[in-house]
Structure formats: C-alpha cells, structure tokens
Amino acid sequence: MKVLVQGKVRGIVLKSEMPINFLGTVDKKTGMISDKNHDLFKKSIRNSILVFPSGVGSSVGAYTIYSIKSNNSAPLAMICKKSDLTVATGCALANIPLVIVSSEEFTSIQNGQNISLDTKDQNIISCIN
Amino acid sequence: MELTKEEESALKGEQGEIMQMAYRILVATGESTDAEKLVPIEWAHLSGVNYNTIGDAGEEFLSSISKSARVKVKTTLNPMGFDIDNVSNYNLDEDFISKQLSIKNSYESIDVTPSFSCIPYEIFNIPKKGTQVAFAESNAAIYANSYDNLKTNKESAFSALASALTGKSPYSSLRKEDEPNITIRMKVDNPNELTYGMLGFFAGKVGDISVNVSGLGEMDRRQCKAMCGGMGTSGTCAKFVFGEGNSDCEKIDFDEKEMQKIHDELNTAEKGDIITLGSPQLGLDEISDLVDKLKGRSFKKRCMVFTPRIVKEQAKKIGYTNELERAGCEILSDCCTCLTPLINKDDVDAVTTNSIKGAFYLKNSNGVDVNLKSLSQIIEDETQ
Incomplete structure (x- = not known):
C-alpha cells in the first residue's frame, strides 16, 4: 500500500471496476458520472470513498478534481489499484487523501462497505461494523 | 520518499496553504514515480496557459492561488490562446478573451516571465550541463534532455507549477542516469x-x-x-x-x-485551405530560412507563422517581418498552431503544415483535416 496524499476519513465505499476519466465524464457541480458506458453512470461520487482501478485521459482532469472539491461534490478519499499522475495531482491539488493498494486489497474492498482510512495508522484501511 | 525537515514542515502546512499544496503535488508525483527524494531545480517552464486546454477549472484555480503564491526559481511560460496585439482580429468570443486574460494576469502576478513560448531552449540562455530543470512542455523537455544536456522529467502542468513554487522536483526517472532499453x-x-x-x-x-x-x-x-x-x-x-x-x-x-x-495516420487531406508554420514556434534561424525561400515569391493563400514575441522583435529589426508580410504571411506571437482557437473547423476544412505536432492537435483537438508537407514542398506548391 502506498500513500500518495495523506489524510484521515470515514465513509461508505463507492466501487467501480472501470477507470475514470475525470475530464468530461464527471459533472463538476454534482459529482455525477455522465458516461453512460461507465458502471457508475448516474451515480454521484460526492462524499464517498471512491474505489476504482485508476484514472485515464488528459492530465487537465486534475483541475476537474479540484473543481469538484471546490463545489463540495468531491469524494472523501480515493483508493486506486494503479497510480496515475492525473488522479495523483488532482487529489494533491484538492487535498483528497489517496492511497494505492495491491490487486488483492482492491478485490477485498466491497461496494457499500463502511470504512475508515487513516494514512498515519498502521492499518491504513479498516472496516467499521 | 525521504523529506528534509523543511520539506516536512511545508507539507504539514507550517509555511502556508500554497506551499502545503505544492509539496502535496511533489510528494504525490514522487511517490507515483518511485522517487526517493526531492532535488533542487533552477528553472521551471509551465504548461497549462491556454484557456482552450485548462478551461474554467484551471482559470479559477490559477486566479485563486495568484493572490498569495510566488515562484521561487526562474519560471517561463508556454503559449496562450491568442496574440495579445491582435486579439480583436480573430472573432474570438468575449468569454474566451476575458478568461484568457485572467489566466495571463494570474501567471504574471505570481512572477512568471510571460514568455508565451514553447521553445524556451531557443530564447533563453541555457544553464550548464547537468542542471536540473522542470519543463512541462513536452518538446522542450525532450530538447532539454537530449540536446542541451539538462535534466528534466516529462512534467505535468501541476508538477512543474509545484516545482516553480518550491524550487524542488521529485528525483525520479529521467533525472537518474538510466540507459534506454x-x-x-x-x-x-x-x-x-x-x-x-x-x-x-x-x-x-x-x-x-x-x-x-x-x-x-x-x-x-x-x-x-x-x-x-x-x-x-x-x-x-x-x-x-x-x-x-x-x-x-x-x-x-x-x-x-x-x-x-x-x-x-497524420495526413488526412490532399490540400489545405490555409497554411500554418510553427509548432513548436519558429526560431530566428527558421524565420531566416523562410525569408530566403520566399525571395521573389508570395503565398497564394493565407499563411499563419507562429513565433515567440522576442523572436518577432529580433526578426523585425533585421527586416525579416517586412519580407514575410510582403510574401503574405500573418505573423503571430504568444500562441501556437497547436491548440489555437484561431483555427476553427467552422471556417476551415483542412490546414497545410510541416509540423507533426501541429498536425496531431489540429486533427484531434481542432477537428480539422491536415495536409502534411515539407517546407520546401509547401513553398513549391503554395507560392508563386
């Protein structure tokens, strides 16, 4: 597990098996995914712990992440399987905690789970019952 | 990644919000690219200047940081969307103009040199061999690493900005001496x-x-x-x-x-409605060569020539700009073929150019077709 942006939050997992292109497919005002071919279509990433494989597309997408945060529609934290510079810099700009996990860890995180994420803790990610 | 005490303190926010954000970017970039530390850089070159590419989110972000951020090292800037002297000649909409001006002002208030050029390596003095820099413009990063013996990663707009604000960059990939495979x-x-x-x-x-x-x-x-x-x-x-x-x-x-x-892949048209030269922008030797090739000839159609302002001024002193204008060229500074809003698919179906970079972006971003030809061929076919 690798910490890219530090932080401590609790929240409900919103999990996608598909990469996210922040530029153009996430509504900056609502945090809603507008790509109808995406498994999170019409779902809002707002206040979730967003778990997805990685970001794709233009690096300008980092500004989109910053915008979503400015509009109070951003996820509480993001967890990815692969690091990419768009999501990394976007989360850094917006101060959204971001960690990279292994494939096994990624598989073990379930949609709808209530988890706590604390990058300073020994167990960075833990389940809350 | 190992941080010094001072870097740790900045990351904690003890040196203000802007420095905290900048260090967050450096750490996130460094951790993603397996850097073990940050190293000092002497020169940052920023991309993310054209409103066409960074949009409202970018404009708002820059405007918000411009109130308190200041760059720590020499920082130069990529082209924007128009030539500041010719804004009114190109039917740009008011929104574009005001947002582009806001971006320009933001960069100037954080003490960036307003060079609006993608060829910093041709218009600024080059530091000594091995100097660490952070160039976000791809062609400039490659040129710096390959020809000028400088060291930079292929930075993003954000990592280069963070490097400008802190004077540091992650020690990863191209900053090391790894050999190509x-x-x-x-x-x-x-x-x-x-x-x-x-x-x-x-x-x-x-x-x-x-x-x-x-x-x-x-x-x-x-x-x-x-x-x-x-x-x-x-x-x-x-x-x-x-x-x-x-x-x-x-x-x-x-x-x-x-x-x-x-x-x-890149050549999608048999002929162009207009010609563009410069992406990357033309340097003085290219302008000089163009003047030579155009002796006694002039373009049969519109030809846009993109060159940095400082090169245009030098060219003017030598008399080159007169020569180019006589031959029908329209000389533009501060912007570039690549990602310019000045070429619009409503007015133009296809563009003739000798630039690979220009061809790719004209097709993929502006949505116009491209007729790709060498400069000699362009002169032969398009002038009389």
Whole structure:
C-alpha cells in the first residue's frame, strides 16, 4: 500500500471496476458520472470513498478534481489499484487523501462497505461494523 | 520518499496553504514515480496557459492561488490562446478573451516571465550541463534532455507549477542516469524536417522513458527540434540518446514502411485551405530560412507563422517581418498552431503544415483535416 496524499476519513465505499476519466465524464457541480458506458453512470461520487482501478485521459482532469472539491461534490478519499499522475495531482491539488493498494486489497474492498482510512495508522484501511 | 525537515514542515502546512499544496503535488508525483527524494531545480517552464486546454477549472484555480503564491526559481511560460496585439482580429468570443486574460494576469502576478513560448531552449540562455530543470512542455523537455544536456522529467502542468513554487522536483526517472532499453535504427534516406518529425513521433510510440536513435549522423538544432516536437506528441518518452546503445537493447527499424504508416495516420487531406508554420514556434534561424525561400515569391493563400514575441522583435529589426508580410504571411506571437482557437473547423476544412505536432492537435483537438508537407514542398506548391 502506498500513500500518495495523506489524510484521515470515514465513509461508505463507492466501487467501480472501470477507470475514470475525470475530464468530461464527471459533472463538476454534482459529482455525477455522465458516461453512460461507465458502471457508475448516474451515480454521484460526492462524499464517498471512491474505489476504482485508476484514472485515464488528459492530465487537465486534475483541475476537474479540484473543481469538484471546490463545489463540495468531491469524494472523501480515493483508493486506486494503479497510480496515475492525473488522479495523483488532482487529489494533491484538492487535498483528497489517496492511497494505492495491491490487486488483492482492491478485490477485498466491497461496494457499500463502511470504512475508515487513516494514512498515519498502521492499518491504513479498516472496516467499521 | 525521504523529506528534509523543511520539506516536512511545508507539507504539514507550517509555511502556508500554497506551499502545503505544492509539496502535496511533489510528494504525490514522487511517490507515483518511485522517487526517493526531492532535488533542487533552477528553472521551471509551465504548461497549462491556454484557456482552450485548462478551461474554467484551471482559470479559477490559477486566479485563486495568484493572490498569495510566488515562484521561487526562474519560471517561463508556454503559449496562450491568442496574440495579445491582435486579439480583436480573430472573432474570438468575449468569454474566451476575458478568461484568457485572467489566466495571463494570474501567471504574471505570481512572477512568471510571460514568455508565451514553447521553445524556451531557443530564447533563453541555457544553464550548464547537468542542471536540473522542470519543463512541462513536452518538446522542450525532450530538447532539454537530449540536446542541451539538462535534466528534466516529462512534467505535468501541476508538477512543474509545484516545482516553480518550491524550487524542488521529485528525483525520479529521467533525472537518474538510466540507459534506454530500445534502439531505433533510422533507415530512411534523405530526411527532411518532416522525416525527423515522423521519426520522433514513431520513437514516442515505441519508447517509454528514453530511446537510443542510431543512423542519424551529425544533427543540427532544427532537425532535433522537429524530432522533439514529434516525439512529445505521441507518448511519454522524453529523451533520445544518439547511438546504438548497448548490445541487449531491443532494435527497431524506422524505415520507409513505418514512415508511410505515420504519414497516413497524420495526413488526412490532399490540400489545405490555409497554411500554418510553427509548432513548436519558429526560431530566428527558421524565420531566416523562410525569408530566403520566399525571395521573389508570395503565398497564394493565407499563411499563419507562429513565433515567440522576442523572436518577432529580433526578426523585425533585421527586416525579416517586412519580407514575410510582403510574401503574405500573418505573423503571430504568444500562441501556437497547436491548440489555437484561431483555427476553427467552422471556417476551415483542412490546414497545410510541416509540423507533426501541429498536425496531431489540429486533427484531434481542432477537428480539422491536415495536409502534411515539407517546407520546401509547401513553398513549391503554395507560392508563386
């Protein structure tokens, strides 16, 4: 597990098996995914712990992440399987905690789970019952 | 990643919100690229200036940081969306103009040198060999690494901005002395600038971080520049090394067949409605060569020439701009073929150019077709 942006939050997992292109497919005002071919279509990433494989597309997408945060529609934290510079810099700009996990860890995180994420803790990610 | 006490304190927010954000970007970038530390840099070159590319989110972000942020090292700037002296001549909408001006003002208030150029390596003095810099413009990063013996990663707009604000950059990938693991063997005879551009485009597709290129002989600045422009367009690769490389390098040939494939990919029209020269922007030697080629001739259609303001001023003193204007050229500074809003698919179906980078972005961002030709061919076909 690798910490890219530090932080401590609790929240409900919103999990996608598909990469996210922040530029153009996430509504900056609502945090809603507008790509109808995406498994999170019409779902809002707002206040979730967003778990997805990685970001794709233009690096300008980092500004989109910053915008979503400015509009109070951003996820509480993001967890990815692969690091990419768009999501990394976007989360850094917006101060959204971001960690990279292994494939096994990624598989073990379930949609709808209530988890706590604390990058300073020994167990960075833990389940809350 | 190991941080010094001062870097840790900045990351905690003890040096203000802007420094905290900048260090967050450096750490996130460094951790993603397996850097073990940050190193000082002496010069940052920023991208993310054109409103066409960064949009409202970028404009708002820059405006908000411009109130308190200041750059710590020499920082230069990529082109924006228009020539500040000719804004009213191009039917740009008011919203575009005001947002672009806001971006310009934001950068100026954080003490960035308003160079609006994608060829910093031709208009500024080059620091000594081995100097660490942070260039976000792809062609400039490749040129700096390959030709000027400087060291930079292929930065993002954000990592370069963070480097400008802190004077630091993650010590990863191209800042280290790793050797390329691929060698491209140049097998095309009688290359012109278009050939070098396509070779670069090919190299960017097959390479990952850096590539060796063999079979080139002695190269001049302009051939290198064409190659850098092509390479930065097609991939993440940000350095070429001249020579065969060591024996366990994978060898790949760039021959007539590979070149034709790239030509077919980028050349989508038989002829253009207008001509553009410069992406990357033209330097003084290219302007001089263009003036020579245009002696006694003039363009039969509109020809836009993109060059940095400082080069335009030099060219004016020598009398080149008069010559170019006489031949029908429209000289534009502060902007570039690449990602310009000045070329619009409502007015233009296809553009003739000798730029690989220009061709790619005209097609993919502006949505116009491209007729790709060498400069000599353009002069032969399009002037009288």
